[in-house]
């Protein structure tokens with residue numbers, strides 16, 4: 001499963017990229033706003049730190065405007081930047097056009113299996129179902145991932161990757177792995193939680209204490 005970071009904080013991308021496990025980064029207008037940075041400059045810095053696909057979202061709402069923004073972003077941003085469009089009729093039309101031009105598209109704000117399939121048929125590189133926002137409504141967001149992954153198994157010719165988004169917990173990530181989800185985008189906090197285990201910390205402490213004892217006894221060199 002591709003592990004993708006959902007942030008517009010350059011320092012967080014540097015932190016997780018250093019682990020050598022980062023497959024890409026997703027940004028959105030809210031994350032850019034929160035970061036306080038300039039959109040183009042921020043995406044350029046992120047794309048420098050991670051060679052995988054970096055999603056940059058268009059904000060126009062009409063087809064012509066979205067296409068214009070997308071082509072401009074592709075012109076000025078590094079090659080690994082892909083275009084994020086909303087899952088609506090305009091987004092599908094833009095997705096088809098960009099994908100015909102060989103430009104990678106991430107269709108975002110997916111809340112149903114039918115939307116995911118339509119985005120795939122429009123040539124999306126990724127479709128992004130939003131797990132946490134479905135949970136927020138009182139429904140089970142993971143059920144949508146299970147449903148989409150189940151459908152995908154019937155159509156092996158589908159090349160579109162399912163990118164679970166709006167991830168709120170490590171349990172979400174593990175559930176995504178269990179059903180073979182292609183990719184998962186999560187905040188830095190979740191990445192940090194995924195690598196942390198109290199028994200690992202206790203184990204390190206114990207090994208270090210024992211090693212100090214070995215050194216104190218003068219047994220740390222073989223000669």
Ligand code: E4P
Pocket residue numbers: 006026027028108128130132133165166167185
């Ligand atoms: C994905 O591409 C989105 O940026 C993101 O996962 C949205 O998550 P949120 O629901 O926590 O805002």
